[in-house]
Amino acid sequence: MLPKINQMLFLQALPDSEGIESVTFRSRVADQDERTIFIEIPLDEKSRRYHRCHVGEPFRVYFFTQEGVKHIFETEVTGVRKDTVSMVAIRKPALEDISRDQRRSFLRVEAALELAVRFDDKLRFVAITDDVGGGGLSFRCDRKWPIVNGAVLSCWLLVPYKGGTIAHAKFEGEIVRVLPVEPDKHLVMMRFSDIQDSDQQKIIRYCFERQLDNRKE
Incomplete structure (x- = not known):
């Protein structure tokens, strides 16, 4: 299952991402096409500050369905799209690259x-x-x-x-x-x-x- 428009996403910085693996960011899907998911500028959950992403920055992303099932995939930043509101472009995963946590998890x-x-x-x-x-x-x-x-x-x-x-x-x-x-x-x-x-x-x-x-x- 792929995330949908307006889906809330949670992004965790991976170990090689400037040593900030413990940080979790929150964002939302604003748009997407065949290869790319465009998300709003990620917000640091703890500091409440927006994160400036750079091309190539890796993330582990997870989101929840309305049934409480957690889905996880890894991706990286591919660019920034400046529109009325700036959006971060991340690589869209293949369906087989999205794992499903069998335990029921809830926001x-x-x-x-x-x-x-x-x-x-x-x-x-x-x-x-x-x-x-x-x-x-x-x-x-x-x-x-x-x-x-x-x-x-x-x-x-x-x-x-x-x-x-x-x-x-x-x-x-x-x-x-x-x-x-x-x-x-x-x-x-x-x-x-x-x-x-x-x-x-x-x-x-x-x-x-x-x-x-x-x-x-």
Whole structure:
């Protein structure tokens, strides 16, 4: 599967690329032809600075389908196209050169969404998420709640979309880590242990909308 127009791409600098192999850049497919994919100027995820690419610079590129499947290929910069907006040209891979990660991987986006939590059929409270993704989320809650690693919570997530519609995703989540933050809060990291495909797709759709919005900012 080839990336499509408007597809979000993540570019990792390869070891021989000026020793910056740990840097991950984010971009988006703006145009393409038979041999070339034209992408927006890559943005450094950490520094929030744009990266000046040079011809011959190699990258490992990955992207996600809406089903959460990660696809990976290697490429190199072939030029820069100056149009209304400058675009970086990278070599389009052959289909056989794109590998598929068999594990389900999902984009995560920062998001402050309302999460209703039920614990032990008695305790209920409302929390706010830190980030969400198709495979799990993290949220902040008061330390007074008896939250521990391995606990399973029943949750309902409020999922707002760009058009103004609101969906609700129901799931059970297993707590994988609890960290103290702020004077009286916990940061709780959770993976989905039981979620319907329809509810998971609601969350994945929200993440893709947020990714596109973040790129426009």
